[in-house]
Amino acid sequence: xxxxxxxxxxxxxxxxxxxxxxxxxxxxxxxxxxxxxxxxxxxxxxxxxxxxxxxxxxxxxxxxxxxxxxxxxxxxxxxxxxxxxxxxxxxxxxxxxxxxxxxxxxxxxxxxxxxxxxxxxxxxxxxxxxxxxxxxxxxxxxxxxxxxxxxxxxxxxxxxxxxxxxxxxxxxxxxxxxxxxxxxxxxxxxxxxxxxxxxxxxxxxxxxxxxxxxxxxxxxxxxxxxxxxxxxxxxxxxxxxxxxx
Numbered sequence: 001x002x003x004x005x006x007x008x009x010x011x012x013x014x015x016x017x018x019x020x021x022x023x024x025x026x027x028x029x030x031x032x033x034x035x036x037x038x039x040x041x042x043x044x045x046x047x048x049x050x051x052x053x054x055x056x057x058x059x060x061x062x063x064x065x066x067x068x069x070x071x072x073x074x075x076x077x078x079x080x081x082x083x084x085x086x087x088x089x090x091x092x093x094x095x096x097x098x099x100x101x102x103x104x105x106x107x108x109x110x111x112x113x114x115x116x117x118x119x120x121x122x123x124x125x126x127x128x129x130x131x132x133x134x135x136x137x138x139x140x141x142x143x144x145x146x147x148x149x150x151x152x153x154x155x156x157x158x159x160x161x162x163x164x165x166x167x168x169x170x171x172x173x174x175x176x177x178x179x180x181x182x183x184x185x186x187x188x189x190x191x192x193x194x195x196x197x198x199x200x201x202x203x204x205x206x207x208x209x210x211x212x213x214x215x216x217x218x219x220x221x222x223x224x225x226x227x228x229x230x231x232x233x234x235x236x237x238x239x240x241x242x243x244x245x
Contacts (some may be wrong), residue, residue, distance in 0.1 A: 001225060002232045003212075005240045009200035013046015014179045015236040017057035020047065020126060023194045027125040028061055031133045033097065034125045035063040037184070039083045039138075040131040042168055043198050052092040054214065065119055067138040067189075069102035070178040071154065076214035077179045079177075080104075084100065111182060116151040127192035131199045131222040133159040135161035135179045139183035144221035151188040155181055155212050186224055195231040197222070202238040 006012040020036075027034040038048070051057075069081045076083065076145050082101045090099065103111055137144055141158040162177040171177050189195070199208055211222040212233075225231045 001110050001228065003235070004232060005235045005237065009236045009238075010046060010240060011238045012198060012200050012234045013044075014050050016128075016232070017050020017194050018048045019232060019234075020051050020128060020196055021056065023126045023196070024057050024062065027193075028058060033061045033063070035065070037065045037067060037124055037127040037129075037189070037192060038089055039067050039128045039130050040088075041083045041130055043204075044128065045088075047198050048088050049194075052089060057093075057098050062096055063098040063100070063122065064090070064096050065100045065115070065124070066102060067185070068181055068183040069104040071104045071108055071180040071182060073104055073178055075105070079165065079207075088136045093205050101153070104182055106159060108182055112152040112154065117184075123243050124192040125194065127133055127189055129189065129195060129197045129225075131162045131197065131204060131207050131211060132161060133152055133203055133207055134158060135220045136161060137186060137189060137222045137224070139181045140186050140221045142221055143218035143232045144186055144224075145187055146218050146224060147150065148185050152182055152187055155183045157181055178217045186221065190224060190228055192228075193230065193235050195225065197225060197231060199233065199239045200236045202241070204236060204239045205242045208235060208239050212243060213245055219239055 006015060024034050066085050073080055085101060100115055139155050141161050157179055165171060165177050166174045210220045212219055216223040216226055
């Protein structure tokens with residue numbers, strides 16, 4: 001794992017975004033197409049702003065997947081990750097080669113199979129991810145399933161995860177936050193050729209410490225990133241301030 005600590009969250013977003021541009025450009029030049037996994041949430045604002053502003057990517061050769069979506073949440077809801085991806089990514093770039101968004105309003109079992117059938121044959125060139133306050137990777141809350149080979153799974157969201165979504169302002173009340181979601185699995189994320197993980201803010205410091213300095217364990221889902229051969233972890237001063245090593 002490559003660790004980069006930035007002076008500010010703005011610098012973090014810009015740097016991670018520039019790295020994403022470089023990875024995609026290299027993939028397109030080498031093979032004529034690319035596949036990207038895009039994360040959502042406040043940690044990705046600057047990353048995506050930098051990525052979509054690049055004039056050097058032929059988006060018509062890029063296939064898009066995203067990490068997770070609430071079960072039963074309409075796409076019009078402010079917290080919908082499909083809405084987020086549409087507004088912050090898809091509508092800001094030229095036409096993509098293919099788009100695979102998670103439809104949390106459809107039957108979860110059928111939707112997991114649809115997405116799995118689409119992603120299994122592909123080599124994912126780049127995954128953009130973050131780390132939750134509880135250490136989760138995508139919506140794989142602790143204890144995460146490190147063993148399943150299914151690309152997409154249904155998950156129960158723990159209280160810490162749901163509270164984070166509420167505090168970030170996506171929902172009016174805690175009780176509105178759904179309890180179930182469809183998530184890309186840990187194993188599928190780890191199959192990505194390159195991973196860029198962006199984690200700003202003081203509220204993520206404990207999770208960063210647990211995932212970097214404690215054991216690699218399902219209790220700390222994002223700790224698995226330490227086993228990836230090409231993962232860059234971008235932190236700012238606040239999210240990294242508990243690190244000792």
